[in-house]
Amino acid sequence: MEVQLDLLRRVRTGLEEAIFCEGKSPDQINGICETANSSGYRLLLTRLTSEKFSSLSEAARTLIDYDVVSNTAILGEKTLSPAAHVAVVSGGTSDVPVCKEVVRTLNYHGFGCDEFYDLGVTGLWRLMDRLPDLRKYKVIIAAAGMEAALPTVLGGLIKAPVIALPTSIGYGVAQGGKVALQSCLASCSGSLLTVNIDNGFGAACAAIKILQISEPQNNPSQ
Structure with a gap:
């Protein structure tokens, strides 16, 4: 072939x-x-x-x-930067497989990241407790299913770009992630960047391009 x-x-x-x-x-x-x-x-x-x-x-x-x-x-080999400028955040542990696609894509291209799982807004204290840590990153990738409120909440609390990653997690009317996608697209945060359902690869690529422009001298993929 x-x-x-x-x-x-x-x-x-x-x-x-x-x-x-x-x-x-x-x-x-x-x-x-x-x-x-x-x-x-x-x-x-x-x-x-x-x-x-x-x-x-x-x-x-x-x-x-x-x-x-x-x-x-x-x-092939990975050349991973020790600096972690991206935070990968999930609403629940059910979103972790999609988040891991983000992590592996970032790592493949040489970008380090930190992972914060199970910060869904139904237990808002979990997210609020981690806000001081999350505010240190240059890009946030927020994965959530159901109604996907997490990316919008983060968009209202953090200066860094937030990339919304709707997932297919949810019951009945959630329609395999369609409600999460529409929620992210209709977000009132005003600055939310949204990729397709379960598209961890695309979310990672968007984050990489943001970092390449903002800090080209520290781009490990060059």
Whole structure:
């Protein structure tokens, strides 16, 4: 199978191509990993389920660092900055898999981050207790399902850009994250940046671009 990787994407956009594994066969993923490895290129693979990972060739499984929580894999070494300018915040522990996709994407591109989980607004004291810590970061990524109130609340309390990451967590009328997405889009905070449902990869990429512009001299991906 012929594979055409977008090797100049980082030059054009500041971000490397990610391999979206949903819809790709194990044979296709094997070929992509083999092509990248033989050419000395790194890869970030997203939406790689544990079942599909198990179906990969032994050679491919040996090449990649797989994380079952985020369904991501990394081929090649990570060069991680010791500085953590991004806070990844979740409303509940059910949002953690999506948050871990954020973390792995940031780390792949060389950006450190800190994680703050289970700060949902139904127990508002949990969030208020962590506000002094959260105010130290340059970018906040807030993941929440249900009605996704957390990003709006953070947008009203913190100066840093807040990226809303609606998740598909919720009962019935939550409609697999559609209510959370609409809530974030209709936020009254006035400055909320919103990505698609469960799009941890996209939230991380938005944060990276903000940091690349605000502190280009400290950009670990260059």
